[in-house]
Amino acid sequence: MTVMTRGYTLLLALASTAAIAACGGGAQAPAAAAPAPAAADTAAERRMREEAAERERTRAAAEAAAARQRAIDDSVANAARMAEEAARRDSDMLRATLTATITFEFNKSDLRDDAKASLDAKIPILLANEAVMVRISGHADERGSTEYNLALGTQRAATAKRYLVERGVAANRIETTSFGEERPVCTEATDACWGQNRRDEFELTAGGPMLMRPRS
Amino acid sequence: MREARLIAVGGALVVLAAAAGAQDSTRGVRIGLRYDPGSKPAVVLLPISGPLADSIRAILERDFDYSDRITVIHVLPEDGSILAGSTSGRASALNYPLFGKLGAAAVIQITPTRSGLHVAVHDVAKAGVASVRDYPLPRDEDSPEWRLAVHGVSDALQETLTGERGMAQSRIAFTRNKTVMVVDSDGHGETALPVLGEAMSPSWHPGGNAIAYSIYGPSSRIIMLDLRTMKARDFGAQRNTTRITPVFTPDGKSLVYGLAGEDGSMDLFQVPLEGEAFPRRITIGRGSRNWGPSFNPDGTRLAFGSDRLGHPEVHMMDSDGTNADIFTSFDFGDQNDRTSPDWAPDGRQIAFQSRIDGRYQIFTMSLRDRQPRQLTSEGENEDPSWSPDGRHLVFVSTRTGTRQLWILDTESGRLRQLTRAGGSQVPAWSPRLTGR
Numbered sequence: 123m124t125v126m127t128r129g130y131t132l133l134l135a136l137a138s139t140a141a142i143a144a145c146g147g148g149a150q151a152p153a154a155a156a157p158a159p160a161a162a163d164t165a166a167e168r169r170m171r172e173e174a175a176e177r178e179r180t181r182a183a184a185e186a187a188a189a190r191q192r193a194i195d196d197s198v199a200n201a202a203r204m205a206e207e208a209a210r211r212d213s214d215m216l217r218a219t220l221t222a223t224i225t226f227e228f229n230k231s232d233l234r235d236d237a238k239a240s241l242d243a244k245i246p247i248l249l250a251n252e253a254v255m256v257r258i259s260g261h262a263d264e265r266g267s268t269e270y271n272l273a274l275g276t277q278r279a280a281t282a283k284r285y286l287v288e289r290g291v292a293a294n295r296i297e298t299t300s301f302g303e304e305r306p307v308c309t310e311a312t313d314a315c316w317g318q319n320r321r322d323e324f325e326l327t328a329g330g331p332m333l334m335r336p337r338s
Numbered sequence: 339m340r341e342a343r344l345i346a347v348g349g350a351l352v353v354l355a356a357a358a359g360a361q362d363s364t365r366g367v368r369i370g371l372r373y374d375p376g377s378k379p380a381v382v383l384l385p386i387s388g389p390l391a392d393s394i395r396a397i398l399e400r401d402f403d404y405s406d407r408i409t410v411i412h413v414l415p416e417d418g419s420i421l422a423g424s425t426s427g428r429a430s431a432l433n434y435p436l437f438g439k440l441g442a443a444a445v446i447q448i449t450p451t452r453s454g455l456h457v458a459v460h461d462v463a464k465a466g467v468a469s470v471r472d473y474p475l476p477r478d479e480d481s482p483e484w485r486l487a488v489h490g491v492s493d494a495l496q497e498t499l500t501g502e503r504g505m506a507q508s509r510i511a512f513t514r515n516k517t518v519m520v521v522d523s524d525g526h527g528e529t530a531l532p533v534l535g536e537a538m539s540p541s542w543h544p545g546g547n548a549i550a551y552s553i554y555g556p557s558s559r560i561i562m563l564d565l566r567t568m569k570a571r572d573f574g575a576q577r578n579t580t581r582i583t584p585v586f587t588p589d590g591k592s593l594v595y596g597l598a599g600e601d602g603s604m605d606l607f608q609v610p611l612e613g614e615a616f617p618r619r620i621t622i623g624r625g626s627r628n629w630g631p632s633f634n635p636d637g638t639r640l641a642f643g644s645d646r647l648g649h650p651e652v653h654m655m656d657s658d659g660t661n662a663d664i665f666t667s668f669d670f671g672d673q674n675d676r677t678s679p680d681w682a683p684d685g686r687q688i689a690f691q692s693r694i695d696g697r698y699q700i701f702t703m704s705l706r707d708r709q710p711r712q713l714t715s716e717g718e719n720e721d722p723s724w725s726p727d728g729r730h731l732v733f734v735s736t737r738t739g740t741r742q743l744w745i746l747d748t749e750s751g752r753l754r755q756l757t758r759a760g761g762s763q764v765p766a767w768s769p770r771l772t773g774r
Contacts, residue, residue: 266650266677267650269582269677269678270629273604280601280602281602299554
């Protein structure tokens with residue numbers, strides 16, 4: 123045992139000397155040519171062979187590390203892009219919620235349950251995006267008198283605004299106006315079309331292109 | 339259209355307009371006296387010489403027809419000379435017995451002069467000239483002003499013949515495609531006015547020289563357009579308000595309009611045209627909507643639309659806002675809906691639209707008997723406006739499939755279509771435009 127250990131230690135010393143020599147920089151011997159098939163290797167030849175292999179291992183390791191770093195960078199960039207797209211999709215969804223139309227019963231301006239639900243969905247988004255300004259325009263179907271429909275439109279816009287303001291949205295962020303029956307979304311003389319025209323529309327007049335998801 | 343018959347009388351070919359059953363009794367009508375309701379004097383308009391002769395004659399004959407007060411007996415131009423009884427000098431002597439046989443109460447003889455028209459009205463029964471007058475016409479022939487002046491001649495002749503001045507010398511303002519349009523009372527000369535936004539509800543200043551209208555949408559406001567200078571006066575917009583249905587007070591000194599604020603209620607406000615006074619609220623709506631005012635002739639009372647009772651009705655009050663009460667108190671069932679009042683020029687009745695059987699129709703109701711009279715039934719009919727003669731109404735009708743303006747004679751029921759392009763809305767008949 124002792125002999126082998128001593129021999130092993132000697133070999134290790136030789137190898138580490140070669141490694142240290144190799145790591146010590148290029149001041150050492152230039153890259154050796156491919157070691158000749160060693161039938162009778164001298165210790166020096168063996169050392170040069172090992173130094174070359176070590177340099178090769180180091181180069182490969184560095185290349186692998188660079189590749190790993192690139193992969194990490196790509197992955198980060200990818201994640202950022204996906205996050206941006208997700209945020210944009212989010213913002214689009216939030217915008218869709220904010221601009222969703224609410225409709226009314228004939229000759230009425232009070233809010234049905236579905237209208238209230240639609241307004242409820244807008245409130246947290248408005249509270250989370252303080253810069254957003256909204257214009258609510260009231261509309262009527264063609265059946266009332268032309269001029270009364272302009273008045274009715276103001277009442278429909280006012281009702282929606284009051285609902286939002288009572289639940290925390292600052293009044294100066296909401297503008298109201300009326301188009302009466304002058305901007306129909308459809309022109310058929312049917313109940314379905316009339317129902318579509320009796321509406322409040324919500325338009326974002328300020329507040330930046332990206333909307334933030336409300337924190338719950 | 340009335341039937342026309344071709345007859346031969348005394349060697350002349352005459353197109354005789356179908357006469358009313360009361361024709362025989364008109365032979366004894368003496369022109370120049372007070373109008374006798376139920377009788378329509380028949381009139382011959384002799385052919386006129388000169389370059390614009392056909393134009394002038396066509397305008398006058400059409401005006402007489404549209405007045406619904408006069409029957410026109412058409413004489414073909416080439417036969418005019420045969421009907422003249424004398425060839426001496428100015429040919430003012432006519433074959434009165436022949437005209438009498440035709441049923442004419444009067445014959446009108448017009449001679450163009452350098453400055454206008456020389457008009458002689460012959461009384462057939464008296465076999466002599468009843469009146470002679472010269473009417474100046476603008477030099478620019480066939481211009482809108484020239485046509486208006488010819489209409490003025492027609493109105494004066496109607497007064498000579500029936501005792502009542504006609505309404506031909508007037509125009510109708512309305513909207514189409516968000517623009518204010520003006521058309522002559524005979525349908526001629528449709529013109530778009532310059533507007534400062536999406537326009538609605540034009541109305542006339544009592545002097546006939548200005549129109550007010552409203553703009554709707556986010557910058558809603560009232561505009562007054564001077565028709566002589568085409569200069570606009572902007573009464574200003576205010577965020578979150580809507581202003582509609584402006585009308586002038588009969589003294590021409592103030593505007594009254596509906597103003598809705600942030601809470602969605604609408605009240606009538608009055609603002610003087612001169613001076614620095616702020617608009618003054620004149621209805622107490624208590625959260626309701628009040629709009630569409632129309633004054634009585636002396637400006638002491640006004641009718642307006644209001645939904646203070648839960649649905650639109652026509653209400654009335656003193657011009658200072660006191661003594662408000664419902665006018666359309668008759669009941670058609672649940673869903674009563676009456677709006678767009680227009681007070682008649684004689685002050686005695688109000689035209690409005692009322693929902694009946696699911697559609698709006700034109701109604702009138704007198705202040706005295708408060709009995710509603712339904713005047714239309716075909717299609718949907720809205721927004722009536724009285725002519726200055728107090729018997730014709732212009733309104734919007736869908737009876738042809740698109741919104742067009744129609745004119746109704748409330749005494750005979752005769753209807754004529756005024757506009758041909760669809761989308762015509764909210765008409766307002768001007769006062770007589772005599773001062774132009």
